[in-house]
Each structure stands twice: as C-alpha cells, then as structure tokens.
Amino acid sequence: MNDTFDFRLKATDGTARLGEVITPRGTIRTPAFMPVGTAATVKGMYPNQVRELGADIVLGNTYHLMLRPTAERIAELGGLHAFMRWPHPILTDSGGFQVMSLAALRKLTEKGVTFRSHIDGTKYEMTPERSVEIQGLLGSDIQMQLDECVRLPASTDEIARALRLSLRWAERSKRAFEAQPKGRALFGIVQGGDDHGLREESARGLTDIGFQGYSIGGLAVGEPQAVMLSMIETVAPILPSDRPRYLMGVGTPDDMIEAIARGVDMFDCVMPTRAGRHALAFTRFGKINLKNARHADDPRPLDEESDCPAARDYSRAYLHHLIRCDEMLGSMLLTWVNLAYYQSLMQGIRAAIAEGRFEAHRAQVGEGWARGDIPARG
Amino acid sequence: MNDTFDFRLKATDGTARLGEVITPRGTIRTPAFMPVGTAATVKGMYPNQVRELGADIVLGNTYHLMLRPTAERIAELGGLHAFMRWPHPILTDSGGFQVMSLAALRKLTEKGVTFRSHIDGTKYEMTPERSVEIQGLLGSDIQMQLDECVRLPASTDEIARALRLSLRWAERSKRAFEAQPKGRALFGIVQGGDDHGLREESARGLTDIGFQGYSIGGLAVGEPQAVMLSMIETVAPILPSDRPRYLMGVGTPDDMIEAIARGVDMFDCVMPTRAGRHALAFTRFGKINLKNARHADDPRPLDEESDCPAARDYSRAYLHHLIRCDEMLGSMLLTWVNLAYYQSLMQGIRAAIAEGRFEAHRAQVGEGWARGDIPARG
Numbered sequence: 067m068n069d070t071f072d073f074r075l076k077a078t079d080g081t082a083r084l085g086e087v088i089t090p091r092g093t094i095r096t097p098a099f100m101p102v103g104t105a106a107t108v109k110g111m112y113p114n115q116v117r118e119l120g121a122d123i124v125l126g127n128t129y130h131l132m133l134r135p136t137a138e139r140i141a142e143l144g145g146l147h148a149f150m151r152w153p154h155p156i157l158t159d160s161g162g163f164q165v166m167s168l169a170a171l172r173k174l175t176e177k178g179v180t181f182r183s184h185i186d187g188t189k190y191e192m193t194p195e196r197s198v199e200i201q202g203l204l205g206s207d208i209q210m211q212l213d214e215c216v217r218l219p220a221s222t223d224e225i226a227r228a229l230r231l232s233l234r235w236a237e238r239s240k241r242a243f244e245a246q247p248k249g250r251a252l253f254g255i256v257q258g259g260d261d262h263g264l265r266e267e268s269a270r271g272l273t274d275i276g277f278q279g280y281s282i283g284g285l286a287v288g289e290p291q292a293v294m295l296s297m298i299e300t301v302a303p304i305l306p307s308d309r310p311r312y313l314m315g316v317g318t319p320d321d322m323i324e325a326i327a328r329g330v331d332m333f334d335c336v337m338p339t340r341a342g343r344h345a346l347a348f349t350r351f352g353k354i355n356l357k358n359a360r361h362a363d364d365p366r367p368l369d370e371e372s373d374c375p376a377a378r379d380y381s382r383a384y385l386h387h388l389i390r391c392d393e394m395l396g397s398m399l400l401t402w403v404n405l406a407y408y409q410s411l412m413q414g415i416r417a418a419i420a421e422g423r424f425e426a427h428r429a430q431v432g433e434g435w436a437r438g439d440i441p442a443r444g
Numbered sequence: 445m446n447d448t449f450d451f452r453l454k455a456t457d458g459t460a461r462l463g464e465v466i467t468p469r470g471t472i473r474t475p476a477f478m479p480v481g482t483a484a485t486v487k488g489m490y491p492n493q494v495r496e497l498g499a500d501i502v503l504g505n506t507y508h509l510m511l512r513p514t515a516e517r518i519a520e521l522g523g524l525h526a527f528m529r530w531p532h533p534i535l536t537d538s539g540g541f542q543v544m545s546l547a548a549l550r551k552l553t554e555k556g557v558t559f560r561s562h563i564d565g566t567k568y569e570m571t572p573e574r575s576v577e578i579q580g581l582l583g584s585d586i587q588m589q590l591d592e593c594v595r596l597p598a599s600t601d602e603i604a605r606a607l608r609l610s611l612r613w614a615e616r617s618k619r620a621f622e623a624q625p626k627g628r629a630l631f632g633i634v635q636g637g638d639d640h641g642l643r644e645e646s647a648r649g650l651t652d653i654g655f656q657g658y659s660i661g662g663l664a665v666g667e668p669q670a671v672m673l674s675m676i677e678t679v680a681p682i683l684p685s686d687r688p689r690y691l692m693g694v695g696t697p698d699d700m701i702e703a704i705a706r707g708v709d710m711f712d713c714v715m716p717t718r719a720g721r722h723a724l725a726f727t728r729f730g731k732i733n734l735k736n737a738r739h740a741d742d743p744r745p746l747d748e749e750s751d752c753p754a755a756r757d758y759s760r761a762y763l764h765h766l767i768r769c770d771e772m773l774g775s776m777l778l779t780w781v782n783l784a785y786y787q788s789l790m791q792g793i794r795a796a797i798a799e800g801r802f803e804a805h806r807a808q809v810g811e812g813w814a815r816g817d818i819p820a821r822g
Contacts, residue, residue, distance in 0.1 A: 395485045
C-alpha cells in the first residue's frame, strides 16, 4: 500500500475529463459514480456485488455513523472498511448536511453546530474539528470539510454569510486534518447558492486555502437543472485542473452527463438505491415504473442486453409481482439493476472520453432515454 | 428429462432413512429441508444462492400464489419454475392450511371451502379439484391434496370428522390429479390431531387410496414436542417404506433430527427465513439473538468454520448494527446464515446415515446446541 493521494488527468474531450484518483486503498476511475452506503451498507446489496458492478468507491454518512454505531466503536472494530467489508476507497461527508436536514434543535454558531439525534434525542456538538476527527476514526479515504449548506431560495446576504462561515470552517478543517495519516484526502466544499459571484468567491477562497480535491455543494436541492449547470460553469474553471471535482448529491443520469460535460469528476446520489426500493428502474431507455400494471403479464426482462443478471434474467412480470407483494427481493433486484446502470453509464462515458467521442456518446445516450421503454405487448 | 417420479431408499440406520426423491426436474436428497418460497421467492435470497446452499427443492404456497399473481398468470408466463427462476423441483401445499389461517369468512362444506382473500376481500372457492388444478397450473412437481387441518385442542369427534372429510377429499384429489403430466407426484396428508387411533385411521385410509408420497400434517401447531414425536411413531410404521414421508411445517433443528430418527424424509418451515428477518441466527451452537447488546462490540463472526460467507465473514458487531438500523442487509445475511445452517444440518445427517453413525451424530449435534454460543468478550 503506497501512502499517497493523487489525481491523474488522463484525457480531456472538450471540458469533459477522464482521470484517476489514486489512494492507498485503490484507484478510482473518473468520472465516477459512488454508491451511497449511508449506515455502512449500500441498502439491499452485498458489498461484493457493489464491487462487481464496477464501483471503485462508496460513500458513508458521517451523521448516521456517528449516531449508530458511533465512530469510536467503528474505530475499535478496525475502521469502516473492515466493519462493512469494503476494502476499497470510502468517501465520507462531513455530517453537516444531514445535521441540518435530519437532526432536531439545531443551533449554529461560529464554533459549530449543536443538535439532538433524530433517533433518541441525545445532544451532540459538531465542529469542523470534530467532523474531521470522526471521519478519521472511520478511516475514511476522502473526507469532507464541515460546511453550512443553506436552503434555496435564500437572500444573497444569507448565502454570503454561510459561504464565508464555510470558508473559515474550511481552514479549521484543514488544520485538524493535518493529524491524520498520509494518503488520505480532505476536500473543500464550494458553496454560494445560486449566485455566480458568491460561487466564485467560494471557489477562489478554497483554492487559496488549498485542498486535495474540491466538492461542489448546495446544488441539486430543488433548483432548475439549468441553474445547477450554470453554477458548475462558473466554478469549474476556477478550480485547479489537477485536482478532482466532486458534485455532491447528484444525481439523475442526465444531471451527471451534463455535469461531466462541464468538467465534474465524481458523483454520489441515493437515487439508484432509493428508486430501487420504490419500484423504479433506470435503464438505457429511461426510467421504468414496475408498479405499473402493464408489466403484470410481460415476460421480457428489463434489458436483455444488460450484463446485470437482475436486468437481464428476471421478467418484468416477476419484478412487478415482487413489488406488489412487497417482497425484499423486489428491492434487491431493482437496486442491483440501478447501480449496474449507473456504473455502466460511467464506464461508457469514460470510454468515450478516452476515445475523443464524448459529444457523440452523450447524444447517443440521450437518444436512448428519449426513445423510452418499449411498450408491453397488447 | 425423464418423466418418472420415484423414491429410492438408499440406506437406513435404525429407523432413520437416507433416500432420493427422483423427479423429472432433479433429485431431492433426503432427509431434505425445503426452504419456503411463499410468494414465489425465498424471502431475502436470490434463487441461485438458495441453490448454492444445497437446497434441492423449494416450496411455494398455493394460497398466496392463487391470489397474487394468480395461477393462470403464472401458467401463461411459463409456470412457477420459470417465473421465480428456480428450475429445480418445487413442492406446493394445497392452499387449505393458509385458507384456514389467513382468509376471511371461511365456509367449509363437503364440496370444499369458500373464503375471501385477506388482501382485497375477493371471494374464492377452493375444492380438492381446484387445488390440484392450481398446483398443476403452477407446474408443481410435488403437490398436496386439499385437507382440513383442525386446530388443537379439539374434541375427538371434531378431529375424526375432519380426517374423514380429508380422506374423501384425498380420493377426489387423486382423481383430479390423473389429468396431469407424468413425473409429477401427489401426496396424501395424514391428519388425526393428537389421537393415536385417528392418526392410524388416517394413515391406513390414505395408504389404501395410494399416493406417491405421504405428508404428516397438523403437527407442530403448538402441541408439546413429545406429542408430535409420538404421533410420528404411530404413523410412520403404517406408511409404505418405499414412499417419501414429509412432515409439514416442521421445524426447529431439534424437531427435524428427532423426526428423522423416527423415519421422516422431508421438511419445510418458515423458521430459518422468518427468524433471519427477526435477528435470530441458527448455528451449530444453538440460536443467537443478534439484537442483544452484547454483540455490539464483538468482532467475531457467527461461526468462523462455516462455509457460508454470511456466517463466516461478517462480524457480530456489524450484524447487530444492521439490525439496529433496520437495514435490509441484516435480514439478507441472517436468512442466508440460517438456510445455510439448515442445509448443512441435513447434509451432515445424510452423511451420518450413509455411514451408519446416525445416533452418534445426533448426540454430537445435540451437544453443540447444548453447549451454546461462546459469550462475547468482556
């Protein structure tokens, strides 16, 4: 195991980038989709299945893990990788986003945020230093600074206040992170809401501090896609080209391909796993709602050309039946289908960038989605 | 694919039997445990996983499948084997037991039973002929006659009335079954409650009619184990030795080994799958409740010597965490552990009978259970 974290830009095609994030635990091929393993499990999947789909990295949620089973317990048990049987790279968020969206009685100060657990009401304090400490106890390979993500719409003053606080927290996070073993990375997070000037201020501020990678936060939170893309267009050129760029919590296949076209390297989203638990399949031909009665008699698989057994081998009629009966296997199969599609989408995009045909590939992928699913018989 | 159903008694050791049930879809090594796939899925397991554990056959529930997705729909889709991607033998119950335990507004007559679906209130009629027809539409390899299983305690008169009705239904089932393709089997079901004389009457009556196999029903429904075993001791010697004997809905590992000692060949039970969804693991050292806080810091697997990855590779601390967080993977892993244990128990028993050391093996297995699990550290 070497002890260096690095990013290698291997090719560009227009603004789209092909790269490799090098970590002591393995290489992450970018553009990369990172399945979300909130509570130390990618819901409904065995860890080796996630790996076999081509995932180089998964995400863990600091907020959930600090509450249960606690970072200290995971550290005693040998770290998050051993705990969840995922020996490959893991990225963790700072916990801040979920503190603000899930926890009760939040109180934000310059120092940090106090809150009560949404599970049992226990009081916690989260500071930039504590967030980095927790992520270190988990053994996370790619860690996030604590930031404040304001809900949109918000006033310019409010967005500015939050991004400036986040910049001060970024410096504190970086100092706290210095205690950690070599080979791990800390990413700064660009905030600034839907304001170009503030996004620019945030990106420049973080670049001045200097991080091993840069996240773009506070997007895909309800704003139109055009706003999100426009913010990426503002931010990406400011960020150093020799560092990975991670668009947090994104997204739909279309969001991702558009962001890749604008220079983003990494993504995470609960969409494929959550949709899989809600009867929704992602395929080359768009989304398919298996709850729909039209599938009840359909012997065809979701995609006979897929490499994923769940998409290739099981009939729509069977998937529909499992969902109607609320059977675990329905969620297991559709989660598998969706994560397989997300990984194959990234694989196809990486190949296209490598061969200088990203634009043609993007058009072709879009045609598949636009075509839509073949209607059922009858 | 040959078109014969047969039973080969390969060895006996005391009253314990080693055999093979031969069907066109494959051979079932007996003693056999049949995982329950109620609604065309063994809950929380991919079908190939069930197979890889060593299961030669699974069970489907006629009552559930006739309501959703309906037998006619499954037949149109190519039968239950194709539908659930289990190309190996399938046994189905008659539906009668679940009609009496789950359905609403049941009305029993000589002709059959009318009831309303517990799902949407739709009215159905179930007769011996309809049950066999449904099982035929499903394509079941081993089918059950419709019977009436009375709840204990019940009066002798009531038990006698039900078993005699079941005998008349047995004849009607056999006639209806004649329309089906060769190679499938219909089993008669011994009833008679906890009354030796009535059990004998039932077993003799069924043997006179003549079936390809014999089920023992109406046991393990709350009576003491000694009563169940005593009923098996009454019934087994009456049943033809060249036909398989199936103890329905049983049971615990101990119930099964005791029944095998008394000449039973086949078992089914929801216990390993249901327990797996309720934090309970079956191991060589008895049952382990993973909900218990003592597992929270325990890095040991459930059984490091197990061949099952779920039992061998994941820490108790992780399993405990998954259960506390109500994560699907917790149910998936414990179901896997339990079905693996049940299959390995059968495998060990078959090897012991083959080598004429069943009694010694039974004692050894019992010692493991009695020893109990090793306590956690601290």
